[in-house]
Amino acid sequence: MVSTNEIRASNALINDATGPRVAVFVGGTSGIGKFTVKALFATGTSVRIYLVGRKSSAESMQAFIRELAAINPKAEVVWTEGEISLLAETKRVCEIIKSKESRVDLLFLSAGYAPFGTRQETSEGIEIAQSLEYYSRILFIQHLLPLMKKSEAPKVVSVLGPVWTAAIDLDDLDLKKPGNFSGMKAQTLYVVLGTVTLEKLAIDNPDVTFIHSWPGWVDTGNVRRGGDPNSLWAWFVWLFLDPLIRLVGFSEDVTGQRHLFQSTSAMFGGRGISWKGKPGVNTLEKQDGALFLVNYKCDCTPNPKVVRQLRDKGQVKIWDHTQDILRPYL
Ligand SMILES: NC(=O)c1ccc[n+]([C@@H]2O[C@H](COP(=O)([O-])OP(=O)(O)OC[C@H]3O[C@@H](n4cnc5c(N)ncnc54)[C@H](OP(=O)(O)O)[C@@H]3O)[C@@H](O)[C@H]2O)c1
Structure with a gap:
């Protein structure tokens, strides 16, 4: 575990030259x-952020x-409006940037x-959470990679969850087969798809560091977003899950400090704010490139057995399928 003190010490080094x-x-x-x-604004650095939202x-x-302007008058926010569950909108936002x-x-x-x-789909026929957590994220990365390669320490951080199984149905990567959709299956699949595709992108772009972050429980109301309000799940969330997460x-x-650390520290891939502790463990075994699966303690959890199985049996198929979906928007 990387301690809170180590994280705060590293984040305190973020400034105009390093951040x-x-x-x-x-x-x-x-x-x-x-x-x-x-957390980034609180460092006082002169950053310009594109805050993309609906x-x-x-x-x-x-x-x-x-509030951000009061925290750090040197930094700038560019509010960039877009319905990013739609791939056409994601492309439009990327073109603006x-x-x-x-x-x-x-x-x-x-x-x-x-x-x-x-199951609820966007007007483009993609399950909404799958678009937000997978397709739109990969589209953002593919569009912005050329700009990221101009940076000295480019980093992509995707916040989702831990990859724990290789048991996914490679013939139904959008869970469209009748009866094949459930919340648990979907969330597991989207984490797997993200990991496998981030790995492919990391191999193809070794000058960029990729992080797939599992944030642990954070009280953001996120568990309330995806369920029908009158369902058993909604009652379970209200009675047990929400109070538990609050506790x-x-x-x-x-959370902000830990994710700022992941976004800036050289612990992950050697580029960024200098790090004298143990380096993070890269998920890529023999190739160049940098993908770190990082948990809520900022430990790396490369999970080699599952990731290797997914790579061997799924990477080509998942990449080809993803590119088929994204091609009209690239
Ligand atoms: N919080 C946790 O404990 C936890 C644990 C494990 C994994 N995760 C995953 O980590 C990620 C970040 O979690 P979080 O708790 O920070 O999430 P969050 O606060 O609930 O939401 C994050 C963002 O998703 C956007 N969003 C939600 N539905 C949308 C839609 N239909 N169209 C466009 N944007 C939409 C929200 O936009 P608006 O502000 O416009 O609503 C917000 O910017 C999520 O994928 C979550 O599933 C979270």
């Missing part, structure tokens, strides 16, 4: 992304943007929720 100068936050309108934005959050974001910036140092992806209700979950400050 990210241009960052894109997708999912920074609430929860872990928002806490990380606040229209329904625009009004509530004005107060947050004013590409037209304004020549480099991106940090891409922080945290939009999404566990879909513990009935044992990580605080806003700790």
Whole structure:
């Protein structure tokens, strides 16, 4: 475990010379992304962040943007509106960022929720949480990679969950077969898809560091997002899960600091704020490239047996399927 003191000491070294100068936050309108934005602003560094969010959050974001300006007048927020569950919108947002910036140092992806209700699709025919937690995230990465390669310490951080099984149905990667959709299956699959595809992107782009973060329990209201309000799941969340998360979950400050550390420390891949402790364990075994599966204690959990199985049996199929879906928006 990386201690809170070590994390705060590392984050205290973030300044104009060492920290990210241009960052894109997708999912920074609430929860872990928002806490990380606040922690980044609190360092006082001159960063410009693109805060990407949907229209329904625009009004509530004005107060947050004013709060950020008061915390750090040297930093800048560029509110960038987009319905990022739609791939066409994701592409449009990326085009805006590409037209304004020549480099991106940090891409922080945290939009999404566990879909513990009935299957709901976007107008593009993709299950909403799958679009937010997988397809749209990969599309952001593919669009912004050329800008990230201009950075000295480019980092992609995708916040989702731990990869714990290789038992997925490779013939139904969108869970569209009748009766094949459930919240648990979906969340497990989206974590697997993210890990496998981030690994492929890390191999193809060894100059960029990729992190797949498992945040642990954080009281953000995320568990309430995905279920039908009158379902048994909603009652379970209200009676047990929410109070439990409030009791044992990580605080806003700790979560923000830990994710800022992951976003900036050279512990993961050697680039960024210098790190004298034990280096993180890269998931890639023999190839160049940097993918770190990082848990809520900032320990690396490469889970080699499961990841190797997924790589061997799924990487090509998952990549080809993903590119088939994303091609019209690339
Ligand atoms: N919190 C936890 O304990 C926990 C644990 C394990 C994994 N995770 C996963 O980690 C990620 C981040 O979690 P979090 O707790 O920070 O999440 P969160 O605060 O509930 O939401 C994160 C972001 O998702 C966006 N979002 C949700 N539904 C959307 C939709 N239909 N269209 C567009 N944007 C949408 C939100 O936008 P708005 O602000 O506009 O609603 C927000 O920016 C999620 O994928 C979550 O499933 C969380």
